[in-house]
Amino acid sequence: MIIRKHEKACIAFFSLQALIVFLVLVMAISPTFAKKKPAKVIVAYVTSWTSDIPDPKQMTHINYAFGHVNDLYNGVRIDHETRLQAIVDLKKKHTHLKVLLSIGGWGSGRFSEMASDKITRAQFAQDCARVVKQFHLDGIDIDWEYPTNSASGISSNVNDTHNFSLLMKAIRKAIGSKKLLTMASVASGKYVAFDMLEPYLNFVNIMTYDSGNPPYHHASLYRSAMSGNTTCEEAVTAHIAAGIPAHKLVLGIPFYGRGNKQEVKSFIDYKDLLKLQGLEKKWDDVAKANYMVNEQGEFVLSYETPESIKLKCNFIVTKGLLGAMYWEYAGDTDEGILRSTVYTGIFEYSLYRYLRIVNNRT
Known part of the structure; x- marks a missing residue:
């Protein structure tokens, strides 16, 4: 069989294209393949009070919740250290996985006192470095809820915002540039000076949930008449305006x-709400949010489904955000309906967009 020169060129071209597609597919969908950090991240919060051992195949980072500021304001206290060690041990078989200790959480105090004093601030930062080394962690996640605000029952001070910036600077210096330093941020982007913090942070996990109670959505993607205080779109806009670039933003999913x-308890895990009886499922197509109503047609539950999560993942990729975070791992079903949706939405949709861009350029 005689193959003309232009046919050989075409075969070579398409063989090269096939190779590129294959390599991108493997690296995008299997983070374990690549030695470098994946282009996108999926951060799973894993709590000290649950017993689930997470499956690292569908995530890139685990934030272990929680550590706290100790009673002397000069160090870190960790809830259930043996569970933290068990989570860290997952890295032995899953070398792509990064594990961070998340310090704080709703109602976790003593931040204000610690950060306001130069000496205790420096001691706390050094203890963060000690914890990272002792437990072979990849970094620290700070979840102070919230500087200058005592809504969660913790102490606060008008100088907390400035002191928080000094604290993050001190932690960065103590743990070094090779370790990760992240933070959890309220959806509104308030309470901290992001323009001052940005140089010290690898990324920011936006808590785009708890923005409302029925009859309002608590985590809607866009604004509708039934949205709560802040939507995902508004939260991202607020953080970018405050000084954090899109490529350092991670969108939270409940x-x-x-x-x-x-009729429905204040907080209910996804795996449990699937068992609810006597309620009708509804969809707000403006907000891109799910909700349930009772027999009287009253809005009684705001929640996520794989369908709403897919739309959020599309939003993350198209807006150039770094990735997705979810609270928390144990809320999902045993088979992982939600976490698999996040993984597919972030990595496979990223691949789809990449291939479409490549195809348009050729």
Whole structure:
């Protein structure tokens, strides 16, 4: 068989294209293949009070919740250290995985006192470095809820915002540039000076949930008449305006719903809300949000589904955000309906967009 020169060129061209597609597919969908950090991240919060051992195949980072500021304001206290060690041990078989200790959480105090004093601030930062080394962690995640605000029952001070910036600078210096330093941020982007913090942070996990209770959505993607205080779109806009570039933003996704207390409890894991009886599922096509109503047609539950999560993942990729975060791993079903949706949405949709761009250029 005689193959003309132009046919050989075509075969070579398409063989090269096939090779590129194959390599991109493997590296995008299997983070374990690449030695470098994946282009996108999926951060799973894993709590000290649950017993689930997470499957690292569908995530890139685990934030272990929680550590706390100790009673002397000069160091770190960790909830259930043996569980943290068990989570860190997952890295032995899953070398792509990064594990961070998340310090703080709702109602976790003593931040204000610690950060306001130069000496205790420096001691705390050094203890963060000690914890990272002792437990072979990849970094520290700070979840102070919130500087200058005592809504969670913790102490606060008007100087907290400035002191928080000094604290993050001190932690960065103590743990070094090769370790990760991240933070959890309220959806509104308030309470901290992001323009000052940005140089010290690898990325910011936006808590784009808990923005409302029924009859309002607590984590809607876009604004509708039924949206809560802040939507995902508004939260991202606020953080970018405050000084964090899109490529350092990680969008939070709740693996739980918020109920009206009378018919559905205030917080209900996704795996449990699937068992609810006597409620009708509804969809807000403006907000891109799910909700349930009772027999009287009253909005009683705000929650996520794979369908709404897919749209959020598309939003993350198209807006150039770094990735997705979810609270929390144990809220999902045993088979991982939600976490597999996040993984597919972030990595496979990223690949689809990449290939479409490559195809348009050729």
